[in-house]
Amino acid sequence: MNDSTVLLDVRSLRTYLHLRTRVLRAVDGATFSVRRGEALGLVGESGSGKSMICQSIMRIEPRPAAVIEGGEVVFEGEDLMQKDLSQMRHIRGSRIGMIFQDPMNSLNPVLTIGNQLIESLRMSHPRESRAVLRERAWGALDRVGIRDAKNRLDAYPFEFSGGMRQRVSAAIAMSRRPKLLIADEPTTALDVTTQARFLGLLDELRRADNMSLLLVTHDLGIVAETCDRVAVMYAGRIVELASVRQLLSSPRHPYTQSLLQAVPHLQGPRMRRLFHIPGEPPDASSRAAGCRFAPRCNFASEICRTKYPPSLRYSNGDTVACWLHVPENDREDGASAGSLPARSLEPASDTGLPG
Amino acid sequence: MKRALLELRNVSQLFAGRHRSQRGLTQAPAVDRVSLEIGAGESVGIAGESGSGKTTLARMALRLLPPTSGQILFDGEDIANASDETLMRYRRDVQAVFQDSVSALNPRMRVRDLIAEPLIVQQSSVGRAEVDFRIDELLDRVGLPLGMRDCFPHELSGGQKQRVALARALIVRPRMLVLDEPVSALDVSVRSQVLNLLLDLQEERRLAYLMIAHDLAILRHVTTRVVVMYLGRVVESGLTEEVLFSPQHPYTRALVAASPKLAVNKRESPPLVDRESVDAESSGCQFAPRCPLAARQCHESAPELAAVGEATDRIHFAACHFTGRQGI
Amino acid sequence: MSESHSLARPHVHGSIIEIIPVPDDAPLSRAPRRRRVGRVMALALILLLPVLLFGLFGPWMLLHDPAAISPAHALRPPVFAGGTWIFPLGTDHTGRDMLSRLVDGARNSLMVAFFGVALAGTIGTAVGLLAGYFRGATEEVLMRLVDMQLAIPPILLAVLLAAVIGGGLLTVIVTLAVTFWPTYARVVRAETLIQMQQDYVALARVAGASRWRIMRVHILPNVLSVLVVVATLQLGAAVGLEAALTFLGLGMQPPASAWGLMISDGKLYMSQAWWIPAIPGIAIVITVLGANLLGDSLRDRLDPRLRQL
Numbered sequence: 001m002n003d004s005t006v007l008l009d010v011r012s013l014r015t016y017l018h019l020r021t022r023v024l025r026a027v028d029g030a031t032f033s034v035r036r037g038e039a040l041g042l043v044g045e046s047g048s049g050k051s052m053i054c055q056s057i058m059r060i061e062p063r064p065a066a067v068i069e070g071g072e073v074v075f076e077g078e079d080l081m082q083k084d085l086s087q088m089r090h091i092r093g094s095r096i097g098m099i100f101q102d103p104m105n106s107l108n109p110v111l112t113i114g115n116q117l118i119e120s121l122r123m124s125h126p127r128e129s130r131a132v133l134r135e136r137a138w139g140a141l142d143r144v145g146i147r148d149a150k151n152r153l154d155a156y157p158f159e160f161s162g163g164m165r166q167r168v169s170a171a172i173a174m175s176r177r178p179k180l181l182i183a184d185e186p187t188t189a190l191d192v193t194t195q196a197r198f199l200g201l202l203d204e205l206r207r208a209d210n211m212s213l214l215l216v217t218h219d220l221g222i223v224a225e226t227c228d229r230v231a232v233m234y235a236g237r238i239v240e241l242a243s244v245r246q247l248l249s250s251p252r253h254p255y256t257q258s259l260l261q262a263v264p265h266l267q268g269p270r271m272r273r274l275f276h277i278p279g280e281p282p283d284a285s286s287r288a289a290g291c292r293f294a295p296r297c298n299f300a301s302e303i304c305r306t307k308y309p310p311s312l313r314y315s316n317g318d319t320v321a322c323w324l325h326v327p328e329n330d331r332e333d334g335a336s337a338g339s340l341p342a343r344s345l346e347p348a349s350d351t352g353l354p355g
Numbered sequence: 356m357k358r359a360l361l362e363l364r365n366v367s368q369l370f371a372g373r374h375r376s377q378r379g380l381t382q383a384p385a386v387d388r389v390s391l392e393i394g395a396g397e398s399v400g401i402a403g404e405s406g407s408g409k410t411t412l413a414r415m416a417l418r419l420l421p422p423t424s425g426q427i428l429f430d431g432e433d434i435a436n437a438s439d440e441t442l443m444r445y446r447r448d449v450q451a452v453f454q455d456s457v458s459a460l461n462p463r464m465r466v467r468d469l470i471a472e473p474l475i476v477q478q479s480s481v482g483r484a485e486v487d488f489r490i491d492e493l494l495d496r497v498g499l500p501l502g503m504r505d506c507f508p509h510e511l512s513g514g515q516k517q518r519v520a521l522a523r524a525l526i527v528r529p530r531m532l533v534l535d536e537p538v539s540a541l542d543v544s545v546r547s548q549v550l551n552l553l554l555d556l557q558e559e560r561r562l563a564y565l566m567i568a569h570d571l572a573i574l575r576h577v578t579t580r581v582v583v584m585y586l587g588r589v590v591e592s593g594l595t596e597e598v599l600f601s602p603q604h605p606y607t608r609a610l611v612a613a614s615p616k617l618a619v620n621k622r623e624s625p626p627l628v629d630r631e632s633v634d635a636e637s638s639g640c641q642f643a644p645r646c647p648l649a650a651r652q653c654h655e656s657a658p659e660l661a662a663v664g665e666a667t668d669r670i671h672f673a674a675c676h677f678t679g680r681q682g683i
Numbered sequence: 684m685s686e687s688h689s690l691a692r693p694h695v696h697g698s699i700i701e702i703i704p705v706p707d708d709a710p711l712s713r714a715p716r717r718r719r720v721g722r723v724m725a726l727a728l729i730l731l732l733p734v735l736l737f738g739l740f741g742p743w744m745l746l747h748d749p750a751a752i753s754p755a756h757a758l759r760p761p762v763f764a765g766g767t768w769i770f771p772l773g774t775d776h777t778g779r780d781m782l783s784r785l786v787d788g789a790r791n792s793l794m795v796a797f798f799g800v801a802l803a804g805t806i807g808t809a810v811g812l813l814a815g816y817f818r819g820a821t822e823e824v825l826m827r828l829v830d831m832q833l834a835i836p837p838i839l840l841a842v843l844l845a846a847v848i849g850g851g852l853l854t855v856i857v858t859l860a861v862t863f864w865p866t867y868a869r870v871v872r873a874e875t876l877i878q879m880q881q882d883y884v885a886l887a888r889v890a891g892a893s894r895w896r897i898m899r900v901h902i903l904p905n906v907l908s909v910l911v912v913v914a915t916l917q918l919g920a921a922v923g924l925e926a927a928l929t930f931l932g933l934g935m936q937p938p939a940s941a942w943g944l945m946i947s948d949g950k951l952y953m954s955q956a957w958w959i960p961a962i963p964g965i966a967i968v969i970t971v972l973g974a975n976l977l978g979d980s981l982r983d984r985l986d987p988r989l990r991q992l
Binding site: 316 | 690692693694695696697698699700701702703704705706
């Protein structure tokens with residue numbers, strides 16, 4: 001795997017929320033990467049930390065409660081954690097764009113959308129005249145499929161429906177042609193038909209510019225239809241990362257497997273009862289040892305309850321954090337995390353447990 | 356033929372009430388002449404997006420909002436203009452569970468008071484001991500520990516709160532539940548737990564369900580019949596499997612196509628077009644501006660619900676001039 | 684719970700090239716930041732504590748009889764300005780001990796403020812609740828009443844009342860009640876409107892609850908937290924208003940002790956015995972400030988929207 005194909009490399013990111021009475025480990029050691037031109041889905045339930053990851057990458061975490069405790073976020077070879085805030089301001093919008101969940105709140109209600117677009121564009125084109133910027137803004141609106149774009153420039157956000165507002169947000173986020181677009185649950189508040197069209201639009205625009213997309217959602221279906229690879233989050237960590245095809249046909253992590261089974265879907269036969277995962281997602285302030293999913297896992301064994309499994313990286317870039325996949329001889333060293341050095345194994349055909 | 360438990364006949368609601376519709380400034384009715392029947396123990400779903408009127412319909416069925424026209428009958432009795440006594444009986448027979456929002460359970464009340472409220476209000480003579488007994492019985496049935504009796508809603512997770520809401524709805528032993536997006540706000544891994552519980556309860560207690568959901572997959576697993584609404588009107592209705600797998604109305608087809616499926620990169624773009632919205636005064640089909648099949652007659656006259664599908668079925672209806680055609 | 688499905692063990696496949704341990708308990712970059720619990724509230728309570736003590740235990744704390752006139756000891760300065768510990772805060776022009784008068788006055792001021800605010804709160808809450816629940820004509824009428832009431836200046840009102848029933852405790856309490864109830868009405872109405880939108884109110888109706896039960900059980904308790912904040916802030920304002928009224932001669936009459944009276948008595952002695960008007964003045968400022976700070980910190984605590992910050 002060539003390093004130049006990796007656009008964003010997140011390593012062991014930890015972001016904790018310091019509340020009045022306790023500390024929430026929102027992101028607790030997340031490692032994943034986004035390649036150039038690919039769409040990576042980040043899937044997790046509430047409390048898994050997926051939104052906080054986006055905010056941490058962009059360094060817009062809600063201070064002072066949220067603190068990025070550690071880790072690296074390497075974007076195009078530079079560690080964003082080392083940047084000061086003014087440097088981040090340059091990066092935001094021009095190299096990394098972001099769309100949020102709530103179309104009601106993402107746009108400033110007292111500015112016309114034309115002005116909001118122009119404001120964004122001005123940062124990349126500081127010397128151009130307003131008229132030229134207006135032309136660009138018109139183009140941006142047109143590209144996201146807003147009819148009668150030229151006149152709509154002077155409209156206010158409240159004149160648009162939710163779906164249109166998300167398109168406008170997308171237009172603003174992409175107006176400076178960032179290399180990476182982070183979309184945090186962009187369609188959760190939209191109707192399903194609007195959602196489908198919006199995602200189609202994102203697809204189109206992405207491919208036109210070879211832009212990468214980090215799509216955060218709780219909906220596996222969206223990820224299946226839109227993304228190339230998927231990272232599954234649980235309790236602040238990435239438990240599995242694989243291509244969509246791989247994940248759907250042969251998931252490695254029991255959580256992923258259970259999730260795929262438990263989601264009611266339109267294909268396949270109607271079942272009398274749905275598969276369900278017992279228990280609840282863990283509290284972000286709990287500091288239990290061992291694998292966070294163990295209490296709900298069908299296959300949990302002693303080691304699962306006492307030690308957090310190591311992260312296994314495969315030759316194609318996939319990862320999984322589960323004791324089931326750790327080769328037999330490496331399991332015994334479950335003594336202490338420090339004593340097990342990171343090793344590279346030769347690609348062998350038979351490194352796993354039987355079947 | 357057995358009499359339906361709940362019957363809505365040509366029910367309309369002219370005012371959108373507290374729910375904003377997406378139609379901007381038009382005066383189109385929130386619910387337009389909808390008719391619906393639910394038999395005892397039957398499970399009927401209402402599918403639709405925002406602005407479809409499904410929530411308004413549910414509110415009318417619960418007698419929270421009086422219909423501007425039409426009749427609502429429960430067990431043959433008129434509910435819309437009911438006497439206080441009839442209304443009291445209705446409140447015992449029909450209860451509700453709403454979406455798990457911040458405001459579904461009064462944050463200042465403990466679980467035991469939340470569950471007991473309908474019983475206390477309706478049968479004030481019931482003794483404390485009996486009330487406590489029923490509370491415990493229900494906590495157990497919905498899978499919550501008895502110790503949770505004294506908790507406040509903010510101490511519970513989403514799934515637990517919905518179970519409390521369910522226990523509360525069941526304490527007066529209703530014959531029907533109106534469920535408005537009961538699992539949409541829950542985590543995916545918890546949804547199926549609650550859905551299974553709903554199915555179990557239905558079997559045990561022979562409950563009728565009127566379930567509102569925008570997620571077709573959920574409706575598929577819980578309901579036997581489904582009604583699809585668009586801008587206040589019913590556009591299609593029938594057996595759930597039928598409607599979802601051979602939809603006859605272009606809107607239903609678009610909904611099914613747009614629903615995310617767990618298949619790799621195979622998003623079907625929902626067959627919808629984007630024309631100018633129709634104004635409410637027009638007598639044409641409400642869906643025509645977005646319909647890929649729209650022809651001149653669609654803009655001129657609104658289609659009525661007509662039977663479609665094989666003769667054996669007899670309950671699949673759609674309101675389209677072109678039922679049966681798959682598209683041009 | 685019967686499971687109709689069982690999961691097959693996840694298939695192990697692929698070639699592993701790296702195994703990276705993930706530490707179970709990573710250290711924090713710094714010790715968890717512990718928000719200092721209620722700095723503002725602590726300050727507020729410190730300021731208010733003496734006042735409360737005086738109010739509650741006044742009669743037992745007196746060094747001297749507050750009404751005892753003693754020309755021989757008139758115009759003594761406080762202990763920090765050249766006086767003795769016998770009269771720690773000095774004496775006024777008639778020889779009455781300032782500290783004792785302060786303590787006695789505290790009781791009166793607090794009692795008046797308390798009753799005034801309580802009465803205002805009761806009336807205002809009732810009006811706001813009814814207006815918010817019933818809407819329509821009821822709301823219109825009640826809110827216009829509120830507007831009219833707010834247009835009347837409190838001093839003018841007190842003067843009118845005094846003309847009718849004379850000055851004194853009752854006049855002040857009634858003036859306070861009449862002046863402050865509109866604020867409650869507005870706040871409670873707004874909260875009621877918000878509460879009415881909540882799902883649990885709709886569900887209470889579905890359960891068959893009567894409108895009175897809904898108001899009592901569902902709306903009122905949730906409105907209370909806002910009420911407490913308003914009441915606390917009002918208490919400060921009430922003390923201030925009471926002092927003003929008493930200063931003008933509309934409130935309590937001599938020989939009763941009241942801070943406003945002390946100021947009014949002392950205004951002639953500003954230059955020679957500054958402590959006579961100044962000390963009660965400072966007491967008023969401390970009380971009002973304490974009440975305001977308490978109200979602010981309560982609001983931060985009780986308003987769920989602000990709770991995260």
